[in-house]
């Protein structure tokens with residue numbers, strides 16, 4: 001059989017498991033037939049609103065099954081899905097709209113005017129309610145795509161410059177999904193607790209595709225609430241989360257060995273799971289969290305084994321079909337055990353950044369090796385251990401913050417002479433964003449944070465803004481962030 005496109009792969013599951021529950025919410029159950037039928041009819045509505053194959057459909061919506069149907073309907077039309085964090089502000093959104101030139105923005109009712117301002121005449125605007133109110137019996141036929149065609153664009157920020165739209169192809173998403181359902185032993189009997197946002201790789205592709213490709217059921221929760229997750233566990237089998245989920249579960253006394261006894265698998269990723277949390281989780285529940293490593297540009301790269309040693313502090317060997325090597329700054333591969341930059345190759349690696357051929361070229365080595373910017377080593381057992389990042393990136397609660405973006409806004413202010421934004425250890429978020437600034441006048445920390453919040457999504461706003469007389473510099477005059485990270489390492493330390 002030829003390689004299916006993503007919609008064909010999903011449609012095969014939706015047909016095969018038609019009578020099974022695909023998604024369970026507090027209000028109703030959706031069978032796979034319900035999903036397929038809604039996607040087919042919503043696709044007709046999208047087509048009437050001007051969506052054609054290859055065009056971008058922007059989605060900035062609350063988490064709902066209707067939003068999942070929008071994703072499926074977009075794929076059915078052969079269009080490109082472009083999900084965005086609900087927390088993004090007007091200036092952030094203006095960039096994405098200008099860069100990706102979507103034909104349709106699906107947004108919250110409260111954001112209509114905003115999208116009208118930034119979108120101009122070429123952008124159609126609708127809420128999910130608008131679109132669903134237009135559903136009729138008419139459906140749109142499936143537009144088949146080639147494996148190398150783009151299915152989705154997900155924006156990731158950059159160390160310098162503007163966010164980049166990672167183009168994920170049908171092959172990327174189908175191959176990674178197939179690999180994961182085999183590797184993590186998904187079956188139609190599984191039930192996955194879904195408490196992640198659906199605008200990132202983790203909640204949208206890893207979690208939903210594992211369930212949908214295997215005909216499993218999703219227990220769909222609007223956001224991560226430890227009590228709701230614990231309440232769902234007796235009838236669930238799998239949880240996928242960022243480390244903050246596991247930290248918060250352990251902080252809840254209701255999370256006991258009994259509460260977790262029906263579960264077969266806890267997966268963690270998107271940020272480092274500390275060895276301490278891994279061990280505390282095992283001591284509490286008897287389960288060893290299965291940590292895996294991935295990236296927007298590559299999908300999932302490595303995973304600890306389902307059977308076999310799940311090593312605390314390691315992200316496991318490369319997934320089947322995925323190749324990983326450790327390289328020096330010059331791209332020369334390093335022997336096992338040596339620390340270098342992690343490079344990845346395989347059918348999971350993205351097609352490049354949307355309309356940025358030069359940026360794309362600079363992040364690949366010859367032969368298709370993608371430079372992740374993560375630092376790591378491969379041990380004698382073939383397991384990857386991540387030891388840090390070469391890229392100047394902060395990961396807070398599984399969400400990425402690039403210091404340059406925050407520093408640029410701070411540097412623009414009259415009351416700030418210069419600023420350095422760093423990540424420091426945080427007991428809940430893993431890392432927290434902190435700004436260390438040299439003021440050029442009176443500086444009111446709360447006012448600065450409030451101003452930043454107007455331009456930045458909440459998770460990017462520094463938790464603390466610390467005024468200092470002088471920022472430490474090396475002999476080249478460059479700010480020494482390492483010194484600052486050490487100085488403020490205990491800022492959020494728990495007693």
Ligand code: MLC
Nearest residue numbers: 200201202224244269270294295296396397398399458459
């Ligand atoms: C929310 N806030 C955060 C935050 N999330 N601040 C720092 N870091 C975060 N991660 C801010 C909000 O803006 C708000 O600020 C305040 O905290 C409370 O918001 P909230 O919505 O109540 O927060 P909460 O529900 O507690 O969310 C925390 C969280 C959530 C950890 C549950 O962020 C989450 O679900 N994270 C998962 C992200 C994810 O899916 N990452 C995968 C990326 S894919 P204010 O000021 O507005 O009040 C990837 C590849 C891979 O990395 O390998 O998977």
Ligand code: AMP
Nearest residue numbers: 156269270271272292293294295296400
């Ligand atoms: P994103 O750009 O949101 O896709 O984030 C990808 C980055 O998240 C990777 O480059 C890593 O730095 C980080 N990451 C993902 N999974 C893990 C993990 N298990 N351990 C450590 N870092 C991780």
